[in-house]
Amino acid sequence: MGDWEGVRLHVVTGKGGTGKTTVAGALALALAAGGGRVLIVEVEERQGLAQLFDVAPLSYEELRVAPAPGGGEVHALAIDAHEAMHEYLAMFYRLGRAGRALDKLGFVDFATTIAPGLRDVLVTGKTYEAARRRDSSGGFSYDAVVLDAPPTGRIARFLDVNSSVTSLARVGPINRQAAAITELIHSPRTAVHIVSLLEDMPVQETADAVDELHAAGITVGGVVVNQVREPHLRARELTAARRRRLDRDAVAEGLRAAGLADDDTVVDLLTERAREHAERAALEKKQREVLDGLDRPTYQLPRYPDGIDPTALYELAGTLADQGAA
Structure with a gap:
């Protein structure tokens, strides 16, 4: 059993360039090993996961992208703000097709421009839905969800965006949804893992993120030291x-x-x-x-001078598992 028993949502962040997407993918494979079913979610619309797993560009549909050792599966989802907004409008305002009509008028682009935090609300809401979804037998659809999150510079604000929604919408379904997401983010079922390199700026941003997450009451998971050279x-x-x-x-x-x-x-x-x-x-x-x-569990991953291919990704997953990360 790994260090994070009971955690359902694994948030992976790190300074840009530290390899957080690679670590998120390796962690998803490690968590799925032995027959698990894991979803990895991309939120920055860079198609980094598609490149990492060497698959076609991801869409707003959960697709199997890799097998895991022992019969497990990794599925992936690229969250699109437009599609998430359609779901949001259908769920809370029952607009259905009318929501897509608004999109054609530029409503989503307009809304996310004047209220930048709205996009984060949509992204975290979709991730929350995937983490709590149950199948026909009553069990969770996924054993864990890995979120390839924004960089450390805005991770606390990104994760805590729904706290602002509850203060603006004090009653009704939107308030209840935002409160439920906030409860999950602040519970022991969520852990934020931070990826760093052994360099000044990534280490400083890691330390700053740990302080900000502690102040926000969000559980800090492990620190993954990436690209280590002996x-x-x-x-x-x-x-x-x-x-x-x-x-x-x-x-x-x-x-x-x-x-x-x-x-x-x-x-x-x-x-x-x-x-x-x-x-x-x-x-x-x-x-x-x-x-x-920083007094957090620390995991160490080696540097691959020739880059990360699928073989290297599976090796990184094994290294994380051997060190207790999954």
């Missing part, structure tokens, strides 16, 4: 390289053993590269200490 040198050698005291004779001997030229120019180049590597390793160690200080 040092090529031992600790003593890293220290020597940073101080420009790496044993040049040993470097030259290694070159000769490999059948390469051991002239001073090559040795100089290698010792300089070793110094740069050691400096980066020291910076990454410092950033790791900051993340460790």
Whole structure:
């Protein structure tokens, strides 16, 4: 059993460029392993999940995108604000086809422009519906829902948008729907996992997001340290390289053993590269200490220099599962 037993909605966020969509996909596969049925939801209209799973562009329809080890399944959904608005109008105002007529008049674009938070209401509402939906036997349609959420800079505001709706619509079905979504987001059934790199800005945004989520009363899940590169040198050698005291004779001997030229120019180049590597390793160690200080479960994923293909995605899912994330 993983670290997040009882969690139904796994929200994955992170600074842009940290690989949060990749981590969300790997987490969905890990959660579905062993026969589970998991839905992964995309909300930023980038079709990142379609590229990740190597499938046709996703639509506002839940489609199976990948099998999981042990007979599980991952389904995916790209939430479109227009389609979500049609559902919203049909659910609360019984407009039906009239809602689509409004769309032709530009109503949705107009509404989401003058009230930017409305789009987030629609997105979180659809995610909530998927997380609580039950099948004909009374069980949940999905064992878990993974939300590939907006970046850390606006994650707390995005998740808590329905709190504002309850204050504006104090009675009626809209108020009840918003209150139910808010209750799920603030309950132990939801956890927000944050993806970071061992770099200054992603680590700082991770720390800021943890503070904001705690202040909002939203459960912070794990911190996923992505694209980790293991040092090529031992600790003593890293220290020597940073101080420009790496044993040049040993470097030259290694070159000769490999059948390469051991002239001073090559040795100089290698010792300089070793110094740069050691400096980066020291910076990454410092950033790791900051993340460790957040006192959240931490998972580590390796860097794939050639990019993420389906094989790598399954390997990442296995790594997350082995570390207890699923």
